[in-house]
Amino acid sequence: MNSEKKGINTICTHTGEVEDTQYRGAISPLFMATSYQYDGMDEKRYPRSFNSPNQVALGKKIAALEKCEAGMIFGSGMAAISHCLLAFLKQGDHIILPETLYGGTYNFVVKELPKFGIEFSFAKGFSEIDFTSEIKKNTKIIYIETPSNPLMKITDLEMIGRIAKQHNLLSIIDNTFASPINQTPADFGIDIIIHSATKYMGGHSDISAGAIACSQEHKDKIWETSINMGGHLSDYTVWLLERSLKTMALRVKAQSKNAKKMAKWLEQHQLVSKVYYPGLKSHPDHALAKKQMKRYTGMLSFELLPELDAIEFMRALKLVKYSMSLAGIESTILSPAETSHFLLTKEERKKQGISDGLLRFSVGIEETNDLIFDFEQAFQLVTKKQLV
Known part of the structure; x- marks a missing residue:
């Protein structure tokens, strides 16, 4: 059955499972190996390559929940944010963000991006003109979070998706506060969805993780940067996160x-x-x-x-x-x-x-x-x- 036609609880429970072919257990088996045979195999697997069996399977669940083609799992929400931004921004590029941002994101933008020669500006409000007035020739990304942390401000997703496409920009959202249960930004044309999976996806205050969902093309681009930065999640925590998502x-x-x-x-x-x-x-x-x-x-x-x-x-x-x-x-x-x-x-x-x-x-x-x-x-x- 196509994931898009499954109910949300069914996706949470069954999509992205690792099949237990040996014992037919009811849940995904855990693969803790850091060394896999590569000769004659379909893929050269290594945890830092984000392609261990549990990582790949959980990425599929995240993607299905967000109605996207692909997903990746990271060691934290900030790892997902930083890897994603650095994958698409280079020296001389520019990013637009709202003034009301999660403190960790704001601090990363103002403290780290200048080290790479990356420019940024903050929209003064949430209207279309507030964002479009900040667009420059070197603008590459519009980044938002809605609802915002902590003042719960709402950004118009359809508007952001439309602006981004009109100006050939990448649209990225931190969807942590809503979760895919309450909001699916891909429905409104948003390109990349980020989560601090520590929060609603983990849900039990015992997991630190991050996640992205996007097209396969965008995921491949993020992977090229992420494999060099080492922000993957341990497979045991990946397994725990998949367990937690079943009840999200x-x-x-x-x-x-x-x-x-x-x-x-x-x-x-x-x-x-x-x-x-x-x-x-x-x-x-x-x-x-x-x-x-x-x-x-x-x-x-x-x-x-x-x-x-x-x-x-x-x-x-x-x-x-x-x-x-x-x-x-x-x-x-x-x-x-x-x-x-x-x-x-x-x-x-x-x-x-x-x-x-x-x-x-x-x-x-x-x-x-x-x-x-x-x-x-x-x-x-x-x-x-x-x-x-």
């Missing part, structure tokens, strides 16, 4: 449902000044998100009233973990200023709209009543402390 659709749907409930509850809370979640009708990009997303993400951000101490609030939580990273089955909360955007200066964070009081909430699969109870007791503790 179930997890992400539950997390997205919970996040929408929590966003609505937080929006009505008297101690919350603002909530950033594209599933809310009050979000400025709600109509666009509804148009290009199947449902909304399990991520949201919010700000407490200025007089409340955001750090003390997080410390007061008992069920929700005051913890780094995101998208695990357990709910976590953090301060972007302390973590994901720590490498940016205070001025750079302010320019992106990231205040010290902004909190990013990764909603898990717990019962929302339990999450609300935890938030309420934390609010009470913080307000009592504030009054003392």
